[in-house]
Amino acid sequence: MAKKIFVINGPNLNLLGRREPEIYGHESLEDIAVLCRKVGNAHNLLIDFRQSNHEGQIVDWIQEAIGNVDAIVINAAAYTHTSVAIHDALRAYNGYKVELHISNPHLRESFRHTSYVSTAVDAIVAGLGTMAYELVIELVHDVLRNSTKPRSAL
Numbered sequence: 182m183a184k185k186i187f188v189i190n191g192p193n194l195n196l197l198g199r200r201e202p203e204i205y206g207h208e209s210l211e212d213i214a215v216l217c218r219k220v221g222n223a224h225n226l227l228i229d230f231r232q233s234n235h236e237g238q239i240v241d242w243i244q245e246a247i248g249n250v251d252a253i254v255i256n257a258a259a260y261t262h263t264s265v266a267i268h269d270a271l272r273a274y275n276g277y278k279v280e281l282h283i284s285n286p287h288l289r290e291s292f293r294h295t296s297y298v299s300t301a302v303d304a305i306v307a308g309l310g311t312m313a314y315e316l317v318i319e320l321v322h323d324v325l326r327n328s329t330k331p332r333s334a335l
């Protein structure tokens with residue numbers, strides 16, 4: 182059975198390509214989704230790529246992943262810096278989890294220096310631009326391939 186990865190994107194990431202391109206680049210979120218699916222297909226991984234501007238929706242998706250999905254890649258965007266609810270949901274999910282940021286929040290405003298996501302995930306990738314998504318899918322493929330543990334029990 183193909184392994185499944187949720188790629189969850191938070192608020193304003195639907196505006197990628199148009200939103201502060203000097204920080205976030207020129208690729209749209211759909212461009213990124215296409216590339217992620219391409220990398221996923223090459224490795225027989227199912228990529229379920231999602232975006233929401235709503236915190237509760239993101240919590241619901243993380244809960245949906247429990248027992249159903251092998252890994253979560255999450256760019257919680259601004260909720261990274263505020264959301265205890267997303268932190269708690271991620272803690273409840275036992276599969277492999279990666280926090281992703283296009284920019285490096287530590288080089289930006291001080292309110293971006295706190296992440297409620299970082300302490301609930303296995304790995305953090307930041308500052309690589311939009312290509313981080315493809316690289317992280319490769320990483321997750323490698324981690325899942327080398328794991329003998331069952332879905333959501335890494």
Ligand code: DQA
Nearest residue numbers: 256258259282283284286293
């Ligand atoms: C971001 C960084 C966050 O601080 C910001 O609120 C975003 C995007 C990134 O991908 O660099 O919306 O998560």
